[in-house]
Amino acid sequence: MTPGPHRTTEHTHRAPRPTPAEIAAAAGRTIPDLIGPDLHVLFSGINPSLYSAATGHHFARPGNRFWPALHRSGFTPRLLHPSQQDELPRAGLGITNVVARATARADELSPAELIAGGEILTALVDRWRPRYLAVLGVTAYRTAFARPKATIGPQPDRIAGVPVWVLPNPSGLNAHFTLERLTAEFARLRRAASSRTPAVLSVMLAVPDAAEAARWYARALGATTLWDVGGVVGLSVGGAPFFLGEPENNGWATPTDAGTRTVRIEVFVEDPDAFIARAVAAGADGSVDEISDHEAPWGIHRQGGFVDPFGHLWLVGDRSPLTASSS
Structure with a gap:
C-alpha cells in the first residue's frame, strides 16, 4: 500500500463502454472477488451495479467516486481505471461485495439478502484475514451485521476478529458526500491501516x-x-x-x-x-x-x-x- 498524499497523475487507460442492451442483460450477474493474502484493506461494496457486472470491473459505473477517492487519499500512486483493478492486490488492497448479484440500485436488495451476504463476507474475512475490512455503505452495514446504530468510521465490533471501518457509499447517487469528504474518510482509513502495528511484549x-x-x-x-x-x-x-x-x-x-x-x-x-x-x-x-x-x-x-x-x-x-x- 502506498502511503502519503496523492500525486496528480491521471489514468489514460480507457475500456470500451458497454451498450445499453449489455448493461440491461447484466442483471443478476456476479463479479469475481479481488482478493488474496496479506491485504492491508479489503473493501466491500454493497453489490455490483449493472454497469460493473457488464464490464466485469468493480465500481465501474460512470460517476462512482471509489477510484478517485482511493487515489486522492493516498492508497494508490495514480488514478486507476476500473479495468486496471488487478493492480490492487500488489498494493495490499482487495475488493468484494456484501451481496454478489448485480442490480440497478442497491435498494433493490432485501434485508434477508444483506444478512445472508454478511454471513458470507464474515467467512471470507475469516479465511483471508485482511488487516482491515472496509464496508462502503453504512445503511447496508447496519442491516447486514445487525448494527442499527453504526456510523461512518472505525467500528467497536470486529468481524471474524478483523477490525472494521465503515466508509460512505462512493456511488454518485450518494449526494450526502462530496468527493472531498469521501477522500477525507478514505484517508483516515489509510492512515490507520498503514500505522497499525501490534505491540509485542517479551521478557x-x-x-x-x-x-x-x-x-x-x-x-x-x-x-x-x-x-x-x-x-x-x-x-x-x-x-x-x-x-x-x-x-x-x-x-x-x-x-x-x-x-x-x-x-x-x-x-x-x-x-x-x-x-x-x-x-x-x-x-x-x-x-x-x-x-x-x-x-x-x-x-x-x-x-x-x-x-x-x-x-x-x-x-x-x-x-x-x-x-x-x-x-
Missing part, C-alpha cells in the same frame, strides 16, 4: 552465561536462537520470543544471586506434561509445582511448573487465560 531473563543458558533452553525446551550479540541472546519457544541477558551487562541479579524469585514465566502449549518432562530430564527442578488439572474462570486446564538451573520459575499450562475467551 528478558537474567542468566550468568547467556550462551550456555541458550544451549540449555534449546536442549530442554526446544528453543531456537534468533540472534546472539554477546551477553544477550534472543530465543523463541514455539514462536514466543524471549531474551537472555547477563547481569553485568544489564545491572540486575540472577534469581540465584539475589536469593529470591520476583517473576514467573508462563507458557501455554498443547502437551504441558511432555514439555515439563523434557525440562526435568535436562536438569530442571520439577518438584515446585507438580502438574495437575485446575479449575479456572476460563475452564478446566492442566498446569504444572519447574525451576530452571538459573533460578527462574516456569509455569506450563494447556489453556491461556489471554486467549481462552475467544475460543
